[in-house]
Amino acid sequence: MANEMNVAVANADLLMEKDLNNLVSKLSDQNSRILISIAQLNKTAQETVKAAYNLKDATVLDLRKILGDYLPLGKSYFYVQRVDGITQLFSAQNDNKFSIAGIGFGFDSEKFKSRIISIDQMKPTDFTETKNDANLSGLVIKRERISALIQNPIKIAQIKLNITIQIRRQTGLIIHSWETKTFTLPITLSIVPAVLPDLKVKYSMPKYDWVTVPGQDPISYSHTTADHDQHDQRHDNIHTFTEDDVRTIPNNFRYVNPRPTSPASGNGCPWTHLEFIHIEEGGTKIHAQFSTWGLPCAYNFGATVQQYQQVGVIEDNVQSITGIKYGSNIVVTLPKACPYWELTGRTIDNNDINIIGEKMYGSLIVYSDALDDGVNKKIVYTVGYPF
Known part of the structure; x- marks a missing residue:
């Protein structure tokens, strides 16, 4: 001055x-x-x-x-x-x-x-x-x-x-x-x-799958019917009773492959029948139904239990961002669950650009905001000027 x-x-x-x-x-x-x-x-x-x-x-x-x-x-x-x-x-x-x-x-x-x-x-x-x-x-x-x-x-x-x-x-x-x-x-x-050279966005996503829980293939439940003894009744007077047994499991678990694990046992077993075993509500409920008209009878049923968990990482998901104008914003759209992303490229004077997550590249590319639309997250960067 x-x-x-x-x-x-x-x-x-x-x-x-x-x-x-x-x-x-x-x-x-x-x-x-x-x-x-x-x-x-x-x-x-x-x-x-x-x-x-x-x-x-x-x-x-x-x-x-x-x-x-x-x-x-x-x-x-x-x-x-x-x-x-x-x-x-x-x-x-x-x-x-x-x-x-x-x-x-x-x-x-x-x-x-x-x-x-x-x-x-x-x-x-x-x-x-x-x-x-x-x-x-x-x-x-x-x-x-x-x-x-x-x-x-x-x-x-x-x-x-x-x-x-x-x-x-x-x-x-x-x-x-x-x-x-x-x-x-x-x-x-x-x-x-007038535009910044193209940028590449590389991001990694955790890979999830259903994994059988050790020791629970299958899990076994026991149902004992009530006493419905009708031996002293004439055949045409016998009444059949229906009993339901419903078991649930947390949302990050599920039942698969339902099956009985042992036949009926105990007194009166000839008069007890397993009607069905159903898996319901996305795998979080197992429903067994019995029909009986005799003495109490125990019946075992179950299914394989699986847990939804991370089994690895899916890498090398790549997006290209083109036509980036100085003085504008870059919006990177990623899956909501994405924990890691990286922007790479080169400046107009051939310097490497490498931005991991919410970091920035000097004053040229600056992290600004993160938005959530319910399905994806949008990462916003502000682009400065090269001089």
Whole structure:
């Protein structure tokens, strides 16, 4: 910021010589605009101190003192402080915009004028210069001219340009003449592809299956019928009774392969019959039914018990994410139960990207949120800019 202040003040010295002894209210319109720019810069400089920047010599209050004491650049009238916008995202729709800060840029005055007269082989209609600040010139190059210099829009393009600036300065105290000089400013543009290279999403899922529980193949239950002794009744007066025995098991278990494990035993067994053994409600219930009309009788029945449990891991499930725009979000859709995922790829400058779970890749790809739609989980990452 101090260097930017230096440049602005040096510009003011070049442009405002005739107004140095005037009150602010009597400044020419052009130089009033310059003074406003200086004042705005000074205000910014003072505010920057609050952000703990080391801003030396930014406390000068009056323009006269600035112009008299604050001129480390002397009487130079061409000096490039910086060029902004030399790294840009490729665009097929928008023109390429830049700004050049330094001495010899920005507003013209009666004694000092500057302009960009050429950029390599471009036509004058291919670019536009604007002057909105005391030390800053804007430059817009038509998108067609830059696009024509890009051979492969999916790779970084390095474009070298030579900008020619003409400086005209009035000399002489009585007899005025114009001194004209030209300067060449070489710059290299980096045009970055508008989308991030494709990313791969690799995730692992636990593999589950039904596994027979040791010692429970089969599990055995015993049912003893009630006393329905009717031996003293005539055959046509005998009543058959039905008895049900229902057993349940937790949801992560199930019954399979129902079967009796022993025949009827005890007194009256010829008059007791197993009607059926059914497995119901998704395997969590086993239902045995008996018909009897005699003395109590024990009957054993059962089934194989299995538990649903993890038996391994299914790996190498791969998704591709394409067309990733800078400044947008990446949404990775995964099965709800997925415990592990990994994003891999390469940056535009061929650095490896490896993001495991909710981690991030610097400020380029940052974990943002996790959403649940009941079936899948959606992992959201925010994509920054490459520069």
